[in-house]
Amino acid sequence: MAVEERVKVAVDNWAPRFLANGIDPNDFARVTKQVERWEDWSREWSACGDMHARLGEQAEAEKCYESAGYHYFHAAMAYHFGKFVFVQNPGELRAAHEKVVDTYQRGLPYFEFPGERVAIPYEGGATMYGILRKPWHVAKPPVVILMPGLDSVKEELHNYGDDMLRRGMAVLAIDGPGQGELEWEFALRPDYEVSIRYAIDYLETRPDVDATRVGLMGVSLGGYFAPRAAAFEKRVKAAISLAGAYNLARNFDRYPLLTREAFVYRTKSANEGETKEKLAAFNLQEAMPQVSCPLLVIMGKLDRIFPASEAEQMAAEAGGPVDFWLFEDGNHVCNNIPYKYRPQQADWMRRQL
16 A cells, blocks of 8 residues: 555665664654554654653653753654654644754753754745754854755754764754745755855854854755855855765656655645756756865765765765765665764864864
8 A cells, every 4th residue: 555655665764864863762663663554654753752742841840951851852853753754744744843843942951062043034034943052162163054854854953963062063953945944935945055145144143153164064955955055155164965966856766755755845846747847956067066165975875865876976076175985885864874974074074164
């Protein structure tokens, strides 16, 4: 059945991602074991989120703030992975996403590196929301802007941020158009440098960070956005493309069912044909020669979303210094081998900034 296929696709394609980005292995085993129909997916994960939220509230009431932060983060991740590609039911998706935002924000004061929710002016009077966290041991740190992909959101980038923070860099995780809190009003757009321009403009108003030292790190579709933005926003000093695509349209037919459906939904298209037409603009051919800052391209040879040739072409055409890390045993985003690249990419960024 098609519904069961979606459950299988979700588990087969993203199990390592769930674990690498904050889902407890026991929760993953329990929830996925009891979900047989796709229509139950978001509800069961939300129940898991509710359980962690209650534990967080209990810990907070008892003034056990470290535990409160732990549980609120786990709640946010459970809500998120329940709705991340649950585009068949937009109402349920949005309700779960609002819980992601709420529970993550409730935990934000209690994390190892606390932070703040920030409102960044965006086009047409809209607001682009971000999460700014700073290292406690550096007075005026450089900033790494973290960019999610097609079905990730700023809150999911928490662990990536911790790696940067421990090395003395602040992080600003954002939801751009078509992502997270901006997916309701705006479709995905190829020129992500617009979002980065607004984000850096905002950082320049902050006396507590060094906006002359800004790096980018983008995951999956964000791995397309990072070099694209670096090409046309010259205030960017370094960029990391993690499992990104060079040309989104030419790979559309190889994407898993859930990914194709998410692209249709988040490009605000009527069907796959219209989606492919829109994705034709997501092409780095003109951008790559204009990337003059240091660029790190990371790709797994076993990636089932984007072929490794996408990253190879990206690295070959970069106009500035480039490092290319290709992992023979890495899946999409190399989530099955995070220990081989996550600490190392943070070290790379620290050297650049």
